[in-house]
Amino acid sequence: MLPNSPENELLSAELSAELSADNSTEFSASVPDRERLATLRHTASHILAEAVKTLFPTAKLAIGPAIENGFYYDFDHPPFSHEDLTAIEAQMKKIIKANNRLERFTLSRDEAVTLMVNSGEPYKVELISDLPADAEISFYRQGDFTDLCAGPHLERTGAVKAYKLLSSSAAYWRGDSANTTLQRIYGTAFFTKPELEDYLAYREKVRLRDHNRIGREMELFTTVDIIGQGLPLFMPKGTRILQTLQRWIEDEEDWQRGYVRTKTPFMGKSDLYKLSGHWEHYRDGMFVIGDADKDADIMALRPMTCPFQYFIYKASQKSYRDLPIRYGETAVLFRNEDSGEMHGLTRVRQFTISEGHLVVRPDQMEQEFRDCIDFARYCMQTLGVDEEVTYRLSKCDPADMDKYIGDPAVWEETEARIRAILVELGIPFVEAVGEAAFYGPKVDLQTRNVYGKEDTVITIQWDAVLAERYDMYYIDQNGDKVRPYMIHRTALGCYERTLAWLIEFYEGKFPTWLCPEQVRVLPISDKFMDYAESIRMKLHAAGIYVSTDTRSEKLGYKIRDARIAKIPYLLVVGAQEEADGTVSVRSRFAGDEGVKPLSDFIDQVSLEIRDKIRREELRLDEKS
Ligand SMILES: [Zn+2]
Ligand SMILES: [Zn+2]
Structure with missing residues (x-):
């Protein structure tokens, strides 16, 4: 059970969070406005490219799209300094003042390639080569600057009146780490100065709340290159907060909610992950240890705890009287994240989770599931963040049932039972199609970070099928073997991410x-x-x-x-x-x-x- 799925694009850490703010509320315009704004920003990216080529003629052009909240342009060039950005911004002002017309012209593919080869633009040549041979290829010219582009643009450079370059960082050509590292310059543009100023003020407010800044300033955690990305070091103060959270959750589980504690290994043999299905579906996300030629057993660091606790269950025969059994473990898990995805504590390669698996009789399932939701709500209320959380009933996708185990009718019935529990608890919730685990529907508690990026903090998963795969059973009243149901759940999710969230929510002023x-x-x-x-x-x-x-x-x-x-x-x-x-x-x-x-x-x-x-x-x- 993993609270989020890996994404692939490599962007600067801070902006990747900002850019993926798909439904970020504060700066999303209505659609026609959005298109006009995108056109404006894309035009600004041409102006940026012209400015860079004027000041740094050896820079090679890659691509320059409009994005959420702004635009960027990628260049093959050594890293740009802060002073470079200031100079580029000043050069952009001259181009805007010149108010050149953006003129479209088209060429055949061969002519287009010749033009770009002669201009010394290998990335453009590569882009053109990917197009069909008979394609008519459009270019836009403004003054002496020409760029390969499909448009659309504003008519003249002078239309871009309110703009600002924001940052620059490394990015791979076509987002692939096997390719050349380019330098991406980010900027933003608006139709009016006040809109730009509002956005910059919002951005500053967000920057001030960013846990990555506050957490380092308060000496809660740090990172060191030689140790590795996504592997934060918790300093004494940060460790103390994590320990307070962990002790609280463990005490609550052990003394109030009937959990028993387990301690299971950080790694297991590949055979285990073959059984769990991770070897087939998630191998790229795991740290694999060992060499198939030399070692009898290839091992992997675990990305989840499930099967480890199942084998504790299976260590002895269980009767119907033994259930429910609630296993809790403060588990360290590992995920081989793409380096571009890592930002402070929200995406890390090693993390700690208040993991739990409940093994229950089918007749106990509803009550136990309800209690797990109640526990999650208690945690959110105690932390003071319950109003920040959206409860989500994550359902299967009836149009894509190959992804799931089981009969659609059973899924529908289970989803109805969970819906009824949420209603009974008086918890407002949303429903999301296609967000279920492959083995069952779940309740997810969703939140957003300061950049508007949505994350799952807690997940509670209904599982009526995996006991079969692991051959788990109990003996019922009649002496028959029966498959139990299971609940995969967290009480606080990932501690590192929860800390990041709390830092941002309280701006470091914790209770x-x-x-x-x-x-x-x-x-x-x-x-x-x-x-x-x-x-x-x-x-x-x-x-x-x-x-x-x-x-x-x-x-x-x-x-x-x-x-x-x-x-x-x-x-x-x-x-x-x-x-x-x-x-x-x-x-x-x-x-x-x-x-x-x-x-x-x-x-x-x-x-x-x-x-x-x-x-x-x-x-x-x-x-x-
Ligand atoms: Zn363009
Ligand atoms: Zn699990």
């Missing part, structure tokens, strides 16, 4: 229970260091993540630093506090909370952490 540093003690001078230390020890003993700022800096400076670190509580201590055994409390929630006896403060924060209370942020806090 106190999730904060890696919940309290910081600030002595007003070195004289009160001992008192500060005694407070730190008491808070630590009470299970609160606390530190003391022992630097000989001014109090104002220490407070500012603590704010940047987004710490919920600051305790300022000086002579009066030491004499009275009190602390002066400043919080992210109420600003100055006044002087309190230390024990009262400890009680208050302990309760807030224990009950996972989310206090509302003080809106003015940032400015004060």
Whole structure:
């Protein structure tokens, strides 16, 4: 069970997320406007290409389409610097001012190839060679610049009035990593300056919330080239948040929801994946270990936990009285992602998931499935993100039943049962055709990141068929062997991605229970260091993540630093506090909370952490 499917196009990390924002709400225009805008942006890409060829005549042209939110053009050229982009933008201004007409002309294929060979444009030659021999090939000329293109464009370069180059990054010719690495310059264009300004402001807002930026700034995680892409290192603070989440989920499963815990290997023999079907269908996505010529067993790092837990079930004979059995495991899984897909923590090669498989009798299925949905909802509510989530009933595609196991009538009936559960729980949901697992329908909890890209955070899958493949059974009242049903589910999905989501949702200002540093003690001078230390020890003993700022800096400076670190509580201590055994409390929630006896403060924060209370942020806090 994998929460998402691999996509292939290689784009810059940040923009790939932005570009795939297929239904991103904020900047999607109605269709005719969209077409006009695409024409404008495509015209801007010709202007960009002309500007680059003027300033860097050795650059070779590849392609330059309009895309969601802008346009790009790919060039075979060494990487462009920030200064280069500024110069290119200035050159574009001259081209726009010249207001040249974009004139269309056509050539036969042979003439077209000759023109592009003579112009020294090998990528264009390759594009033309792919067209039918009798095709009439269109070009557009503006001033001295000519580009192979099917159009359409605006009539004159002067029509492009509001534009901006945004970034540049590497991209493979035709998106294939076996090909030459090109340099892609991204830009955007709008019909009016205010529209452009709105978009740039939106983009900046998104950039500020990006978990990849905040997470590094707060020292939650980092990445190192020599270790590899998609393999983040969690620093002590980030690890602490992941651990808080993991302990919470494991405690909830083990003490409240009747799960038993398993610990199974990170890898297995290829035979296992042949049985599961992954070897045939998912081999490219797996890390395979070993050499078929030398090793008796080829192994692979696991992309899922399912069969490992099934074999625990199969280790002994089960009776109808033993069911349901709910196996939980905080499982480390591996996926060989395309390098272009990786962005911070949302696409990684190794990730941790609150994996679970429930083995149940058919008569228990509905109740257990309902409980899994209830558990997922509880997790979302506790994290404060339930309003960010869309519940989706993911169904089979009746027009493409070859993709699924089982009879369409049974699928329809199962989908109806899940629909009834969602209705009964009072959960609003959408239905999606063709999103089911091959073995059964599922409920997915969908969310969007700051770029508008949709992701599955939690999935709960109905499986009435796989027990057959793994020969799992139980003995019923009559002594007969019966196939159990199964539920594949996560409680929090992928921890790394959940952390990314929480960073973006809270902009790093986590609720106190999730904060890696919940309290910081600030002595007003070195004289009160001992008192500060005694407070730190008491808070630590009470299970609160606390530190003391022992630097000989001014109090104002220490407070500012603590704010940047987004710490919920600051305790300022000086002579009066030491004499009275009190602390002066400043919080992210109420600003100055006044002087309190230390024990009262400890009680208050302990309760807030224990009950996972989310206090509302003080809106003015940032400015004060
Ligand atoms: Zn064009
Ligand atoms: Zn599974």
